[in-house]
Amino acid sequence: MPVVHTDKVVVLLSTYNGEKFLEAQLDSILKQTYSNLIVVIRDDGSTDATVSILEAYQQYDQIILMSDTRNNLGPKMSFGELLRLGLLDTTAEYFMFADQDDIWLPDKIERTLRVMKREEAGGASLPILIHSDLRVIGIQGEEIHPSFWAYQNLRPSRDSFPRLLMQNVITGCTVMLNRKLAELCLPVHPDAIMHDWWIGLVASAFGKIGYVHEPTILYRQHQQNSVGAKRFNSRYILNKIFEPVSIEKNIKQASAFRAKFIHTLSGRSRLTLDQYIALEHASYMKRRLLIVKNGFYKIGLIRNLGLLINWR
Template sequence: MVKTAVLMATYNGEIFISEQLDSIRQQTLKPDYVLLRDDCSTDETVNVVNNYIAKHELEGWKIVKNDKNLGWRLNFRQLLIDVLAYEVDYVFFSDQDDIWYLDKNERQFAIMSDKPQIEVLSADVDIKTMSTEASVPHFLTFSSSDRISQYPKVYDYQTFRPGWTIAMKRDFAQAIADNWTFGANISHDNLIETTASIIGNGYNLNESVGVHIRYGGNASGNSKFVLNWKSPKTQHITGLKTFVDFYETMQKVVNKYQNDVALNQRLAFEKERLEASKLSLIHNSAFVIKNWRLYNSNSGRMRDLLFAFKK
């Protein structure tokens, strides 16, 4: 029998987590396992979850509290490692503060079981803003005439849809976990969706599967790379190191399926870019000019030139 698991990373979610737990518990396709990992919450999140599990007598549900704070990116990495110890065929990611429609997992599972070429399936969402400070993400528009759309091949640090809409087959989850080293502080949704776009096994369900709730302080996979002229150079270099980790991890996974020349070239560029960022103003500026065409945007060029002037 096919088995499914839901993975949720938690942190200080006592106020809103119960509503999302309800939407998971009431799924028309009941998950066999729901694994939660708490990243050292300072509120009552762990107690709220444990009480919820006890109240509803939920077998296969479990929350573990980290010994130390990992950050949400590495917390999701650890959840991937956790779930592979179980006999599961499909993995669904969940955030703690969004709401799933009750047939979400059933719809995604039906498509993936019917189409073996799909190993990663994200989906559309409805968006609800909870404050005037809340940002509204902009997603790639897929064809409204098709129920599912294949990801276009991309090589940037980006996502097509929120990570909590991702459903993934075990073999692909295994490939990601096996090649994602602990020090690589990258976002699971960026890694999974971009890798799947290159391999060709990633698709989007062009139907809403839940409500994406936006607060003033939602975590974003790309927020750590939003810099300005006041940001320290160390932050710039850390961001470039993350890009290298991202492309190295992708390359290892993609190589299990195929050799991608463009990905290899992008990784080589990002490695050289990182090393150039540590050099003098003259050497760093020379690198940018020499490799001008290899940048994917003017913002990347301007960023490197700006921080070349900093010590």
């Protein structure tokens, strides 16, 4: 059944020196089967033709270009600022993130919103995040793999709070969040590893995470990707088994999360956070006991072997 286009969807796009692929992405968003959308764009200090391209696209009523185009905040803080502005300037109930170099499949919004509505039927007041699989493509649009989840051996159902503390399974450019989650997750903390990881933790701790099983975007891989796709193959496996392990950034993110939400977290989630943060100074054996006891696992046997064997 088609989605009725009554709900305003705000697409949040942060750009930085993206002239090469930007027009294809903007065109794919404007051609969505879901028509009730606006695209709020913040440039993060581009020095190429990106801003000129964005100014040309202001001919479309759906395009809103923010005036703050000089300060370079980096991806996570730029998207956090976009989400803040989207909440302030609109009454929309749903927000989506977009990267400058991908291509959205025509029914991305419609399919994602359908799952969002299904999840909200079980509790509309909950903070809810929906994400999807991706089709991995190269610079020229050639297909590298039909499923990002399979390509990286990821399982989106492994999204419990303890697991998300250790490994993110949510790709920001596929995310839709409802207004309740958007309000709760802000501001994105500077110690967050990425905005999508931070928002996923909030959704897992206080609400629900759902997902679209099929790809909704063409996920372009090139040298300038902030976060890219790495094939889960024999080389990847060997690296994971033998490379040194550090979760220093994870611990910082968890500590920031605890500081922000300490008074609203459930007792169980608070204990989980405390146990996770305690990993930093625990002994070799104590760390492994805490991992097993609390389920602080990554996805797949190989990643967990690397974690247990190589973390000193």
